[in-house]
Amino acid sequence: MRIAIIGAGATGLAAGYELTRRGHGVTVYERSEEALGGLAGSQTVAGAVIDKFYHHIFTSDADIISLIGEAGLSDSLVWKNAKNGIYCAAASETSSGGRIYPFTSPADLMRFPELSLLSRARTGLAVLRAKSVGDYSRLEDVSARDWLIKTAGRESYDKLWRPLLDSKFGEDADGVGGVWIWNKFKLRGSTRRGAGAESLGYLRGGFGVLYGRLAEIIRSRGGRFMFSEVTSVVAEPGGGLSVTAGGERAEYDKVLFTASPAELCQIAALPPEYAERARAVKHKANVCVTLVTKKRLSDYYWLTVAKPGAPFVLFIEHSNLFPDPSFGERGYIFLSRYLDSSDALFRASDDELAGVFFDCLGGIFPDFTPADVVDYRVHRAEYAQPVAGLRHSERILPPETALGGLYLASMAQIYPEDRGQNYAVASGRAAAGIICGGRTVK
Numbered sequence: 001m002r003i004a005i006i007g008a009g010a011t012g013l014a015a016g017y018e019l020t021r022r023g024h025g026v027t028v029y030e031r032s033e034e035a036l037g038g039l040a041g042s043q044t045v046a047g048a049v050i051d052k053f054y055h056h057i058f059t060s061d062a063d064i065i066s067l068i069g070e071a072g073l074s075d076s077l078v079w080k081n082a083k084n085g086i087y088c089a090a091a092s093e094t095s096s097g098g099r100i101y102p103f104t105s106p107a108d109l110m111r112f113p114e115l116s117l118l119s120r121a122r123t124g125l126a127v128l129r130a131k132s133v134g135d136y137s138r139l140e141d142v143s144a145r146d147w148l149i150k151t152a153g154r155e156s157y158d159k160l161w162r163p164l165l166d167s168k169f170g171e172d173a174d175g176v177g178g179v180w181i182w183n184k185f186k187l188r189g190s191t192r193r194g195a196g197a198e199s200l201g202y203l204r205g206g207f208g209v210l211y212g213r214l215a216e217i218i219r220s221r222g223g224r225f226m227f228s229e230v231t232s233v234v235a236e237p238g239g240g241l242s243v244t245a246g247g248e249r250a251e252y253d254k255v256l257f258t259a260s261p262a263e264l265c266q267i268a269a270l271p272p273e274y275a276e277r278a279r280a281v282k283h284k285a286n287v288c289v290t291l292v293t294k295k296r297l298s299d300y301y302w303l304t305v306a307k308p309g310a311p312f313v314l315f316i317e318h319s320n321l322f323p324d325p326s327f328g329e330r331g332y333i334f335l336s337r338y339l340d341s342s343d344a345l346f347r348a349s350d351d352e353l354a355g356v357f358f359d360c361l362g363g364i365f366p367d368f369t370p371a372d373v374v375d376y377r378v379h380r381a382e383y384a385q386p387v388a389g390l391r392h393s394e395r396i397l398p399p400e401t402a403l404g405g406l407y408l409a410s411m412a413q414i415y416p417e418d419r420g421q422n423y424a425v426a427s428g429r430a431a432a433g434i435i436c437g438g439r440t441v442k
């Protein structure tokens, strides 16, 4: 079969790898060569190669670990125990004076002084309770907010969980379904060894190394890459589909689209009922600053910033957990914020954005000044995080679209798990299996 894959992110490349393994002729379309790897692609900053958006994997991420092995990269996969924390702003509205608390293990929760002893105990029990839920459908009718207030208590929700939910979903936080938080508790537990720290995995040189290797394998099996934006997918009267990119039209037996359902509607003429469903799943955008500093700012890997009104809500000092000789003494840090793509901050210039972020950073780390900045980059993703609301299972689109021969494998279909490279790889390979006429891959 002649198959077009639109998108060379984790999903598209895993699908291309699987389809060429099965002997099919594949053309992968991506907007530009620099976009290879999609959200999990790499960049070069201050002489070092690092992800554009921070990434790690979990010990339970079997699909990506297996693909890393098949690509011959197992030796580059490193596992480390993360030190996580939470920055709590001072009770008064001053810009400084907050505190950082370790938040890595259950013992850290039990010592967390911002909560009463009762709230700490209730929070621990809530986590255990969530992990014991086998059938997630029970949590489909309740919001994460209501479930947390009921099980962990109001104080715990206000001081701990609300900042965490806000950090990911902003004003959509209240509508996020209970299944999302259930899945987070389950996943984080699965990558923890005993009562200790989480074990997190990273690919030396960034996950872009995996995606570059998959592209090489696809090419070596006769697959092609077209670095141009696809502007239309049309069903041909005689069967098959045509794909147009950069003014060039080519015909295929099947087409797999791997970006958001809303983007698919922009390039394919789909029936209105299907298009309405496709546009119904909201996505949060993300802005992420990669900041290189002369010296390290903390000894944490991951810090949630629980400060109302803070422009970024996650501080990730990547170089603390996954140092690389090319970093030298410098700190490689990500500052991240999920928001709506209509938000002024998403549209702000790189300099404006960096100015606002660095001001806030100085409030958290009083020793930090802009003079410490060696370099920085800003990356924006319009479709960064699907919002899984109540009864989300009813909104999941099937892999077969309303147009014969056109398939969809996107982050928005991953459920009850949340998006992530592991599930992207699994869904890309599963889509390849479906395109070839079966529902299973292995």
Ligand SMILES: Cc1cc2nc3c(=O)[nH]c(=O)nc-3n(C[C@H](O)[C@H](O)[C@H](O)COP(=O)(O)OP(=O)(O)OC[C@H]3O[C@@H](n4cnc5c(N)ncnc54)[C@H](O)[C@@H]3O)c2cc1C
Pocket (backbone or CB within 6 Å): 006, 007, 008, 009, 010, 011, 012, 029, 030, 031, 035, 036, 037, 038, 039, 040, 053, 054, 055, 056, 057, 228, 229, 230, 231, 258, 259, 263, 267, 286, 288, 336, 381, 384, 385, 409, 410, 411, 419, 420, 421, 422, 424
């Ligand atoms: C801030 C952030 C942090 C994350 N952290 C982690 C983490 O720690 N661990 C983890 O495993 N995952 C993490 N993820 C999630 C992970 O990056 C994604 O789940 C995964 O990369 C999605 O891959 P994908 O191929 O499905 O989508 P994408 O990477 O979005 O790829 C889709 C591709 O399609 C292309 N495309 C779209 N339309 C067209 C068109 N018309 N023509 C040509 N090309 C087109 C796009 O350019 C894009 O490259 C994170 C994501 C973000 C945003």
